[in-house]
Amino acid sequence: MLATTRAISLVGLSGHLIDVEADIGNGVPGFTLLGLPDAALSEARDRVRSAIINSSAQWPNKRITLALSPAALPKRGSAFDCAIALSLLAAAEEITLERLGEAVVLGELTLDGRIKSVPGILPALRAASLHGVKQAIIPSDNYQEGSLVSGIEILHFRHLREVITWLQGGAYSPSDLRSAQRAEPDSAPSDFSDIAGQERAKAALEIGAVGGHHIAMVGPPGVGKSMLAARIPSILPTLDDRDALDVTSLHSIAGKISAGSSAPLITTPPFVAPHHTITRAGLIGGGATSISPGACSLAHRGILFLDEAPEIARPVIESLREPMELGEITLTRLGRSATFPARFTLVLASNPCPCGWAIGKAKRCTCSSLASRRYREKLSGPILDRIDLRIELEPLSQGDLLRSGESSAEIRARVSRARERSSARFRAHPWSMNSEIPAAALRTEFAPDSRALRILYRALDAEEITVRGLHRIQRVAWSIADLAGEPSPSENSIEQALALHLRERL
Numbered sequence: 001m002l003a004t005t006r007a008i009s010l011v012g013l014s015g016h017l018i019d020v021e022a023d024i025g026n027g028v029p030g031f032t033l034l035g036l037p038d039a040a041l042s043e044a045r046d047r048v049r050s051a052i053i054n055s056s057a058q059w060p061n062k063r064i065t066l067a068l069s070p071a072a073l074p075k076r077g078s079a080f081d082c083a084i085a086l087s088l089l090a091a092a093e094e095i096t097l098e099r100l101g102e103a104v105v106l107g108e109l110t111l112d113g114r115i116k117s118v119p120g121i122l123p124a125l126r127a128a129s130l131h132g133v134k135q136a137i138i139p140s141d142n143y144q145e146g147s148l149v150s151g152i153e154i155l156h157f158r159h160l161r162e163v164i165t166w167l168q169g170g171a172y173s174p175s176d177l178r179s180a181q182r183a184e185p186d187s188a189p190s191d192f193s194d195i196a197g198q199e200r201a202k203a204a205l206e207i208g209a210v211g212g213h214h215i216a217m218v219g220p221p222g223v224g225k226s227m228l229a230a231r232i233p234s235i236l237p238t239l240d241d242r243d244a245l246d247v248t249s250l251h252s253i254a255g256k257i258s259a260g261s262s263a264p265l266i267t268t269p270p271f272v273a274p275h276h277t278i279t280r281a282g283l284i285g286g287g288a289t290s291i292s293p294g295a296c297s298l299a300h301r302g303i304l305f306l307d308e309a310p311e312i313a314r315p316v317i318e319s320l321r322e323p324m325e326l327g328e329i330t331l332t333r334l335g336r337s338a339t340f341p342a343r344f345t346l347v348l349a350s351n352p353c354p355c356g357w358a359i360g361k362a363k364r365c366t367c368s369s370l371a372s373r374r375y376r377e378k379l380s381g382p383i384l385d386r387i388d389l390r391i392e393l394e395p396l397s398q399g400d401l402l403r404s405g406e407s408s409a410e411i412r413a414r415v416s417r418a419r420e421r422s423s424a425r426f427r428a429h430p431w432s433m434n435s436e437i438p439a440a441a442l443r444t445e446f447a448p449d450s451r452a453l454r455i456l457y458r459a460l461d462a463e464e465i466t467v468r469g470l471h472r473i474q475r476v477a478w479s480i481a482d483l484a485g486e487p488s489p490s491e492n493s494i495e496q497a498l499a500l501h502l503r504e505r506l
């Protein structure tokens with residue numbers, strides 16, 4: 001007897017329909033699994049057998065052949081357990097698959113037959129929906145995440161026994177969803193008003209927030225670099241529906257959405273701050289058994305903050321060139337490749353020198369000029385080349401400490417208005433932020449007027465900037481113009497963008 005169920009295999013963010021076919025024949029009892037299974041999948045046999053027995057069903061003691069097709073597609077992880085169990089039971093004529101119809105089945109089985117949540121439910125169901133699938137069977141702990149996908153009916157179960165009962169004609173009576181897990185309330189919500197002084201830095205971060213420009217902050221220890229960076233998401237507009245689904249999908253694949261989460265959709269731009277000991281795989285993605293997204297993809301549509309950037313190994317930080325150029329990263333392992341979106345804003349923080357005190361009135365720096373130069377050279381040139389805004393921070397004065405700053409909400413309101421201007425301007429174009437304006441468009445449709453342009457050409461002639469720098473300055477100038485409500489960058493906006501580019505070279 002032959003029976004087939006369907007599941008989804010993820011490659012990057014794309015999903016492919018997989019047929020799980022079970023064939024039970026006479027002959028020497030045994031179990032063969034065909035179709036490129038990875039290690040976790042081979043273990044599926046033991047889990048499925050034990051789960052079936054613990055669901056009061058019969059394990060067919062016959063010659064079992066399971067084929068996952070198309071064979072050439074990689075199939076990772078344990079999400080196929082449920083589909084395997086059901087096709088097997090159907091082939092053994094323990095159940096019929098009538099009620100299942102064309103549904104996809106996703107879920108890992110525990111030895112005692114419980115259905116465990118799996119990573120990647122959101123992208124898997126988005127893909128299923130694109131393939132015209134109308135119904136899905138998923139773990140109860142993934143229900144909230146799965147129901148973010150519209151146009152697909154979702155049935156959720158906690159135990160294989162419940163699925164079997166339903167397929168045998170019983171009522172569908174979903175078990176209660178676990179009581180909503182509340183995120184730990186922040187002890188103190190991070191707000192820009194927490195930060196005294198540093199007005200120039202705040203203004204630059206506001207410009208960066210409008211256009212998605214990459215930022216470097218240099219300053220002695222304890223002046224607020226980490227504080228400022230962590231608060232950038234609080235001045236960014238919330239993600240639109242599509243970006244929220246993409247970001248949540250990436251976090252889902254990486255297993256960062258907790259099982260049973262009651263509000264899994266990520267609507268705030270993510271803030272990802274890996275330690276400087278991060279590896280290349282940690283930063284851009286990779287993995288031993290399957291390809292998973294790295295920090296740069298988890299920061300998609302948000303902030304990738306690299307604190308103490310000079311401490312990061314050069315080949316590691318330089319692996320960001322591809323995602324910074326393309327807005328996505330393609331990873332290849334054992335001849336297979338997967339692509340993940342990675343359109344993040346890079347924020348670097350660094351001390352000015354090894355001791356940290358080359359900036360400030362007190363001139364406390366004790367480093368030799370050679371040591372300072374070596375330290376600065378540790379920051380990779382190709383990455384610094386892609387930085388739009390350079391911010392130097394000085395120790396606070398007493399006066400700064402008394403001054404309370406604007407709240408994040410006030411700044412975010414200005415950023416949102418400026419963003420609306422830019423996205424209206426780019427309505428007919430495939431990009432949406434000033435940092436994404438292609439170089440060709442900066443020479444034509446989005447070129448500044450001739451007087452403003454003359455300022456840039458003068459800097460170019462004086463070899464103060466490169467052509468690449470010129471484009472970066474123009475993009476920043478558009479963000480300054482959008483904040484000021486100018487129809488196109490004025491001379492003043494260009495001057496300001498030039499200063500932010502030149503000033504405080506790292």
Ligand SMILES: Nc1ncnc2c1ncn2[C@@H]1O[C@H](COP(=O)(O)OP(=O)(O)O)[C@@H](O)[C@H]1O
Pocket residue numbers: 194195196197198219220221222223224225226227228396
């Ligand atoms: N501008 C500031 N306003 C208020 N507190 C500050 C400021 N700068 C530093 N601090 C205080 O100093 C601590 C260290 O700041 P941090 O952001 O980690 O500095 P950095 O990253 O530049 O070394 C913060 O936790 C905060 O208590």
Ligand SMILES: [Mg+2]
Pocket residue numbers: 222225226227307349
């Ligand atoms: Mg810090």
Ligand SMILES: [Zn+2]
Pocket residue numbers: 353354355356357358365366367
């Ligand atoms: Zn020093």
